[in-house]
Amino acid sequence: MTEKSSYDTYREDVAGRANVEDTPELVRYYRDLERFDAGALWTVANKIEPWEPKSESVPTLWRYQELRDHVLRSVALVTPEKAGRRVIYLNNPGRHDVSAAVGWLYSGLQVMHPGECASTHRHSASALRFIMEGRGAYTIVDGHKMTLGANDFVLTPNGTWHEHGVDEGGTPCIWQDGLDIPFVNAMEANFYEVHPDLHQQVAYPIDDATHTWGASALLPQGQAWSKPYSPLFKYEWEPTYDALRRLAKVSKGSEFDGILMHYTNPVTGGPVMPTIGASMQLLRPGEQTKAHRHTGSYLYQVAKGEGYSVINGRRFDWRERDIFCVPSWAWHEHVNTQASEDACLFCFSDLPVMKALGLYREEGLKTNGGRQAPAPN
Amino acid sequence: MTEKSSYDTYREDVAGRANVEDTPELVRYYRDLERFDAGALWTVANKIEPWEPKSESVPTLWRYQELRDHVLRSVALVTPEKAGRRVIYLNNPGRHDVSAAVGWLYSGLQVMHPGECASTHRHSASALRFIMEGRGAYTIVDGHKMTLGANDFVLTPNGTWHEHGVDEGGTPCIWQDGLDIPFVNAMEANFYEVHPDLHQQVAYPIDDATHTWGASALLPQGQAWSKPYSPLFKYEWEPTYDALRRLAKVSKGSEFDGILMHYTNPVTGGPVMPTIGASMQLLRPGEQTKAHRHTGSYLYQVAKGEGYSVINGRRFDWRERDIFCVPSWAWHEHVNTQASEDACLFCFSDLPVMKALGLYREEGLKTNGGRQAPAPN
Amino acid sequence: MTEKSSYDTYREDVAGRANVEDTPELVRYYRDLERFDAGALWTVANKIEPWEPKSESVPTLWRYQELRDHVLRSVALVTPEKAGRRVIYLNNPGRHDVSAAVGWLYSGLQVMHPGECASTHRHSASALRFIMEGRGAYTIVDGHKMTLGANDFVLTPNGTWHEHGVDEGGTPCIWQDGLDIPFVNAMEANFYEVHPDLHQQVAYPIDDATHTWGASALLPQGQAWSKPYSPLFKYEWEPTYDALRRLAKVSKGSEFDGILMHYTNPVTGGPVMPTIGASMQLLRPGEQTKAHRHTGSYLYQVAKGEGYSVINGRRFDWRERDIFCVPSWAWHEHVNTQASEDACLFCFSDLPVMKALGLYREEGLKTNGGRQAPAPN
Amino acid sequence: MTEKSSYDTYREDVAGRANVEDTPELVRYYRDLERFDAGALWTVANKIEPWEPKSESVPTLWRYQELRDHVLRSVALVTPEKAGRRVIYLNNPGRHDVSAAVGWLYSGLQVMHPGECASTHRHSASALRFIMEGRGAYTIVDGHKMTLGANDFVLTPNGTWHEHGVDEGGTPCIWQDGLDIPFVNAMEANFYEVHPDLHQQVAYPIDDATHTWGASALLPQGQAWSKPYSPLFKYEWEPTYDALRRLAKVSKGSEFDGILMHYTNPVTGGPVMPTIGASMQLLRPGEQTKAHRHTGSYLYQVAKGEGYSVINGRRFDWRERDIFCVPSWAWHEHVNTQASEDACLFCFSDLPVMKALGLYREEGLKTNGGRQAPAPN
Structure with missing residues (x-):
């Protein structure tokens, strides 16, 4: 680390705020502290205790018209096998370091062709998908298979095995992925696992979660559910x-x-x-x-x-x-x-x-x- | 109170259970205790600590075919004003003392003619109604008016102002009332109040509760609800x-x-x-x-x-x-x-x-x- | 059941309350209803929907000075083996039918001599004991043994195996038992079981519950507790x-x-x-x-x-x-x-x-x- | 931003992981995406979805013997008025950017002399203090004043007005501050406010929170508490x-x-x-x-x-x-x-x-x- 030349950058002349001007003696003191993995709070207090939040993220709009072609272009450029997933992610101009669309949230546009299917994995990050176009998309979550149409929204929560695909009889599909990857990474709590068989079995009738949990103000008897996320995927x-x-x-x-x-x-x-x-x-x-x-x-x-x-x-x-x-x-x-x-x-x-x-x-x-x-x- | 002649009615010859035979000395002792509002536990222990529950209620079926005529007959016999409500209640043969259909639950069949309307009241007992026949029935709960058809079910929870009626354009309606009156009475916690105006104002659009809370797994923003009962009446x-x-x-x-x-x-x-x-x-x-x-x-x-x-x-x-x-x-x-x-x-x-x-x-x-x-x- | 002669006992001349006078026709109607295990609500409505609670229980005081001698007298009259427990229970003058001290709560005074020990049982009723006099009393709850002194209070919750005794080196002990027996019976949910060995093993250090859970605002790591009652017995x-x-x-x-x-x-x-x-x-x-x-x-x-x-x-x-x-x-x-x-x-x-x-x-x-x-x- | 020269840094040759080698065509594609605030997930997927967490923080020990002198030295160097607080904060070698001792947690050592008192403020960050040495320290939280000794620990939760001081009759005091400042900043939710009077009134008896909430398994009647933090400060x-x-x-x-x-x-x-x-x-x-x-x-x-x-x-x-x-x-x-x-x-x-x-x-x-x-x- 190069030595800092000034430590009084954040001074504020307000009662109750730090307002200490650098002196040669103080600068010597600050450098002494650095040797012990320490610092003087008053040199950073006004920075780390702001009057109100000022987001690092920049208000941004991504035009689908502009992105769509690039998303489709990826089909020719990479296979799902090599890429894991063919996704173009949104990168907030203020958050390049963490691949976030805003704050600690990740988002991307994924494209899949009929007959394609990504391998099954799970991670501590929680995910959702919002369908943008195409017919025949599906997601399997812990053995529950769901069919998906435009503006449908599906969960793949923390720790669930999940895979996505498009039926042979469908059309090319694009959807938005939303995840808390940056947040879970920031919390240093992200684990990732590929399914040992690369794919999971469908273990229930198609759309069973919808038929089981999707009624208004009616819950099925004898279906205990204590997981921290919704069973209505x-x-x-x-x-x-x-x-x-x-x-x-x-x-x-x-x-x-x-x-x-x-x-x-x-x-x-x-x-x-x-x-x-x-x-x-x-x-x-x-x-x-x-x-x-x-x-x-x-x-x-x-x-x-x-x-x-x-x-x-x-x-x-x-x-x-x-x-x-x-x-x-x-x-x-x-x-x-x-x-x-x-x-x-x-x-x-x-x-x-x-x-x-x-x-x-x-x-x-x-x-x-x-x-x-x-x-x- | 007349003196009991025997106190050892509930004896059981099982280890861990009370098995004390009456003797003249014991009977004198028991009578001494009674003077002090007390008794010997072993004379009643086996009664009050049964091996398993034995309900006082008797399995019973009420045939609608039999009751319906009597319910309709009440229309000619009493006015809603005099009767409060025209209801034939179900009286479990084992529970006559508390007017219960089973256990601590009350139920009755209520009839109302087009244009009739019962006055508004509230009580600590919680209630529900299940519509059996007729068109044009409605219920108003705390200003929310709901239209009701056969097999619909409506709540009038503890403490809510409620009234029932049938629209002028409807037909005679019969519904089942269900309440916990016997339970709330047993808990000695029942309060009853007649609305000062005898009727309440409809304060919201018709069926607003259904439109607001009746969607599957979707809750409206900004509608705080912390009451102990469902807002979906x-x-x-x-x-x-x-x-x-x-x-x-x-x-x-x-x-x-x-x-x-x-x-x-x-x-x-x-x-x-x-x-x-x-x-x-x-x-x-x-x-x-x-x-x-x-x-x-x-x-x-x-x-x-x-x-x-x-x-x-x-x-x-x-x-x-x-x-x-x-x-x-x-x-x-x-x-x-x-x-x-x-x-x-x-x-x-x-x-x-x-x-x-x-x-x-x-x-x-x-x-x-x-x-x-x-x-x- | 003998036929009732009048049905209009509970009339009230208040708007919104039932106020129907008996007529020969109505009495015939009421008797018809009785044959179908039914009745007319307006004959009982004002009784079962009171304006406010009126307890069946009577305010009562039991003087220890008066009861203590009778409690001690029981020692000579019955053995714990025959009696199950030597307890004089408090009988509210308004609640004789259910052996309650007040409302749906049972209470009694139990006496035990040094070296005596009641057999282990469990029931759906929940219990507590409040120690009144003597040294050396103890309770064992699900293997946890607790020593007890005057004004200490101990739980034996619904479903827990429990037994009480007095150490050989103690003195005669009297304590108050408090249970919800009448309530659990009223709910028709009381089960009773005698321990197969008549006594249970002490499975933990003496007073371990106190040392584990009895600290102020400090809970032990790794001691999961999800039962619906306090682990601090x-x-x-x-x-x-x-x-x-x-x-x-x-x-x-x-x-x-x-x-x-x-x-x-x-x-x-x-x-x-x-x-x-x-x-x-x-x-x-x-x-x-x-x-x-x-x-x-x-x-x-x-x-x-x-x-x-x-x-x-x-x-x-x-x-x-x-x-x-x-x-x-x-x-x-x-x-x-x-x-x-x-x-x-x-x-x-x-x-x-x-x-x-x-x-x-x-x-x-x-x-x-x-x-x-x-x-x- | 300077253009990246390679995008395939994170390749892994494992089924289910991204493994796409840079080609001139792909690099052109990646640069096209950057113009639209987007990127190809497969270039970062293995980085942002690690197999398991790898903390940025470095295991570190701060010796009190080494830090204490520097902490005391600050007394001569800055006044509480100028510094806001005289605190030496601990700076994890892996987390310099956010002034964190570990992860998203801040910590520092604060020193105060008898008669000194910091001004009252509040912030969205939550704080605690753990007393290390000295007599006479106190904290006031929302009008509740608490006296503090070595190894005592005190809360100043999110949103509470708080100030710290040492009584005139005390000795120089050092304590450790612990806060979630880095976390609340990362969540972009930190607000800061100086008390309009710079100091708050003591509104309750000294140590009233301890006497009110500090008993073991006993809670005072009529003291409603629904805030999301402990009332036992x-x-x-x-x-x-x-x-x-x-x-x-x-x-x-x-x-x-x-x-x-x-x-x-x-x-x-x-x-x-x-x-x-x-x-x-x-x-x-x-x-x-x-x-x-x-x-x-x-x-x-x-x-x-x-x-x-x-x-x-x-x-x-x-x-x-x-x-x-x-x-x-x-x-x-x-x-x-x-x-x-x-x-x-x-x-x-x-x-x-x-x-x-x-x-x-x-x-x-x-x-x-x-x-x-x-x-x-």
């Missing part, structure tokens, strides 16, 4: 969209989020997995929400419609399948620019972590009628 | 029956109960109310379950089909709308006698109490292939 | 009294209860058992509490000092070791008549049941400065 | 050490940890704070534990005695007040080298996070009798 689009429209009939929703529903574990009413939560929200024709900000990292995919979001004062126009992120404590508001169609935003986040650990906080924008004044786009 | 028949049939596709179900699902509170995955649980079960064509017994008191209504149940060795044939009870620790098995139709049994019980207090126990019949040998009917 | 008097005095230094306590602490399960912070809770309260010299009432049934033993309680307007003077009950929804206030000594009241109750099932309710007396005007004693 | 040394010795009488303890107890929230039995847990463990004279490893980051302080620990094969000798860390998934075993004295290790960690999020895993060393073969020290 698949959340289908049709009943989800239907639920949003029914809710919209009787509720004005939130001024910040319109009509928003959280996917839940039906056994507990809690989040689908301990480290990743997910939601779908509906913006009514012409709806423009007010700005708020909260802690946690959020990655959206446009499931339906078009419009724009303003994030920390910058406008991001979006269309179906575009993906964008809202970093922690970033102001954000959403607009459905369509005159007569709903817009729907799928979102996954680390909200369950923030809630479980007491780190969630939110506030609405008090000025300008609750709306940010975006810079010209 | 109504459980409709159609999705329930559909759920049973879907479960039957992928599960063999229980050898004792066929395909059985518990109605749940979607916010917690737990029972619909702390003191009363409910379930719907489907018996496939020709299905004959094995006998088991468990603690808790259970009241069934036949929602669909016909067949019979054997309860403590006695056969009870049933048809749609018949009601029958299974007392605590009574052996029971069910048979769908139809060759090509499902049979469905609605059931409510005190199972949540038994589970919460650690008093639930069950066992299967080990002999005769798991089937009771019923006495000739 | 014994609660000793000395640290309890010390805790009350420390709390009294920094808290004014409750105007209704003085300084009151609930015994808890250290693993959960919840009640010691799901069906029975216990507390110890301290009344400072001269302290006179205000009257309140709440649901639930409460049985007190005076652990220290003297004074009186006013229960539903009647004064009960008490001294050390006296036992008295407060039935559900009965007004009660306590007075320590000593000028310079604390008084301490041990209490056990069904409060955990009332809380778990949403049946707990309380209110303070608004009139007369919060104090009842007792009738002259 | 202080854990004193004497009862802790006593508890360990009592547990040692009846338990062999763990082969990996000897006699270890977790400090708990008495209201829930859970950890003291959602993000930081703490424990004290006792190693009996001559005790040598077996090696195990688990996820999570752990920082120890030697509260009593001397000995050594072997961490990932390296021996660290320790004496009273030394501090050392065990990074995630590092093998570790402890030895008390004293012939007749106990050794005690205080430890704080992120164990509650690992448990709450399903990321905890552990295993014992199977070889060499469960002991690592350390390199010569």
Whole structure:
């Protein structure tokens, strides 16, 4: 390590904050401390105890139109066997070191052709997939096989054996993967295992989890479930969209989020997995929400419609399948620019972590009628 | 109180059990104790510590065919205003003192004509209603109005203001009421209050609870719910029956109960109310379950089909709308006698109490292939 | 059953209440219903839906001075082998049918001589013992042996093998037993089993539960405990009294209860058992509490000092070791008549049941400065 | 960003792992992706999905003997007003960027002279202090003032106003601070606030939290507590050490940890704070534990005695007040080298996070009798 030349970079002239100017004697002292793997708190205190969070992640939108070709191009370039998985991951400009789309969340676009199938593995990272296009995709989780269509969403939780594929009779499929890989790595708790047979057996009737756990407010007798994630591995689009429209009939929703529903574990009413939560929200024709900000990292995919979001004062126009992120404590508001169609935003986040650990906080924008004044786009 | 002549009625000649014969000296002693509001435990120990439960309730079936006329007859005999409610309650032959259908559960059949409406009240007893016939019935719970059809089931939990009625455009309606009145009375915790205005305002869109909380594994954002009962007050028949049939596709179900699902509170995955649980079960064509017994008191209504149940060795044939009870620790098995139709049994019980207090126990019949040998009917 | 002559006993002339006068036609109708194990709700509605609870139990005080001789007399009259246990039970004048001291709680005074030991059994009823006098008493619960002194309190929860005895070197011991036998019988869930060897082995070091679980806010690693009752079977008097005095230094306590602490399960912070809770309260010299009432049934033993309680307007003077009950929804206030000594009241109750099932309710007396005007004693 | 020259650094020739060699065409493809804030997963997959965790933190021991002088030196160099707090923080050689002692945990040694007092602030980071030397230290948390002695441990949870000081009549005091600052910063959820008055009022009797919540298995009536951290802010040394010795009488303890107890929230039995847990463990004279490893980051302080620990094969000798860390998934075993004295290790960690999020895993060393073969020290 090269010696630092100044230690008083973070001084603040505010009562209760560190404000110590470098002197030759102090600098000598700081260098003495370094020899003992130590330092003087007041040289870093104002840095490590900020007044409020300032995310390293940058608000970013990934246009599907731009990425799709590159995703498809990978089919010719690598085999699933060599690549493990053919995935183009999203790299937040502020988070290159950890391959994160936002905060500690990883996301990528995976493509698979009919008849292809990735090998079975498991890891401590939790995962979900959100289907973007194609017919015939399926996922197998611990022996439960699920068929998947556009806007369906499937879990492959921490520790479950899982594999993905596309039926011979299907079409090329693209889906979004979402994982907490960066978080689990940061917690230094990631384990990875390839299935000894490379593939797992389907041990239950197709879509049995949906038929067993997917009823509204009805749980099957004699099916004990105490794992920390939802036994309902698949959340289908049709009943989800239907639920949003029914809710919209009787509720004005939130001024910040319109009509928003959280996917839940039906056994507990809690989040689908301990480290990743997910939601779908509906913006009514012409709806423009007010700005708020909260802690946690959020990655959206446009499931339906078009419009724009303003994030920390910058406008991001979006269309179906575009993906964008809202970093922690970033102001954000959403607009459905369509005159007569709903817009729907799928979102996954680390909200369950923030809630479980007491780190969630939110506030609405008090000025300008609750709306940010975006810079010209 | 008249003096008892003998105190050794409950003697058992078994090690570890009380076995004290009356002597003149002991009888004098017992009478001395009575003067001090006391007694000798060994005179009652074997009675109050039985080897296993022996229910006071008697297995009983109430035929709808027999009761229906009497229920309708009440319309001419009393007004809702005078009667409070026009209800014929079911009186278990073993439980006359507490007006219970089985154990500590009350049940009755209520009739209401179009345009009629009972006044609003609330009580510490928890209630549910299961619709048997008619069109146009509704219930209002704390300002939430719900429309009701046959085999729908609605909650009016402990402490909620509630009223029932039938729309002007409807037909005469009959439903089953289920309450824990005897239990709450036994716990000496029942309070009753008539609404100061006799009726409550409808404060939300019709069926808003269903649209808000009735989606599968999706919960609305920003709707905090911490009450000890389900916010989903109504459980409709159609999705329930559909759920049973879907479960039957992928599960063999229980050898004792066929395909059985518990109605749940979607916010917690737990029972619909702390003191009363409910379930719907489907018996496939020709299905004959094995006998088991468990603690808790259970009241069934036949929602669909016909067949019979054997309860403590006695056969009870049933048809749609018949009601029958299974007392605590009574052996029971069910048979769908139809060759090509499902049979469905609605059931409510005190199972949540038994589970919460650690008093639930069950066992299967080990002999005769798991089937009771019923006495000739 | 003899035919009832009148059915309109419970009429009330209040809107929303049943108010139907008998007519010959109605009486014929009622008798028709009885043949079908049914009845008309409006004939009993006002009885089974009371405006507020009216306990069947009678406020009662049992003077130790009066009972002690009779308890000791039992030693000469019966052997533990014949009697099972030598216990004089407390019989609330309002609850003779179920051998209850108050509500659904049983209590008795047990005596044992040095060298005596009752056989091991288990049952679904939960039990506790509160030591009144003597040296050398012990209890063994599932292989854990505990030594017991005056004012110590020990659990023998639902389903645990337990036996009691007095060491050869001890003195005659008397203790109070408290059980939920009437409640578990009412729930028709009581099972009883005698240990196959009549006695169990001591499988752990003496008082190991105390040394393992009895530290303040410290739990041992690697000792999983998921049973629904406290692993800390014994609660000793000395640290309890010390805790009350420390709390009294920094808290004014409750105007209704003085300084009151609930015994808890250290693993959960919840009640010691799901069906029975216990507390110890301290009344400072001269302290006179205000009257309140709440649901639930409460049985007190005076652990220290003297004074009186006013229960539903009647004064009960008490001294050390006296036992008295407060039935559900009965007004009660306590007075320590000593000028310079604390008084301490041990209490056990069904409060955990009332809380778990949403049946707990309380209110303070608004009139007369919060104090009842007792009738002259 | 400079262009990367090679992208196939992480190739593994194992079925199910990425194994794609760079080609000119692929490198062009990778560079195309970078322009869209994207990348090819297979270039980083083996890096971000490791077979098992490899901590960035380095096993490190900080000798008190070496640090103490530097800590005291700070008194002459800076005032509390200028420095905010006079703290020398521990900087793990592998974690310089985030000022962490291990993993995402911060720690430092703070010194304060009699009559000094730091200003009141609050932050989203949770904190604890463990007293090392001196008399007269105190902490005030949300108006509750606590006196502190050596080996006492005090909480200042997320969001609580807190300040520290030393009474005029005391001596210079040194304590260890422990916080989750790096973690809360990583989660982008840290807020900081200086108290408007710079100091808070003492609003309760001294040590009231200890007298209110510090009893064993007894909780005060009427003191509702639903915050996510323990209301017992202080854990004193004497009862802790006593508890360990009592547990040692009846338990062999763990082969990996000897006699270890977790400090708990008495209201829930859970950890003291959602993000930081703490424990004290006792190693009996001559005790040598077996090696195990688990996820999570752990920082120890030697509260009593001397000995050594072997961490990932390296021996660290320790004496009273030394501090050392065990990074995630590092093998570790402890030895008390004293012939007749106990050794005690205080430890704080992120164990509650690992448990709450399903990321905890552990295993014992199977070889060499469960002991690592350390390199010569």
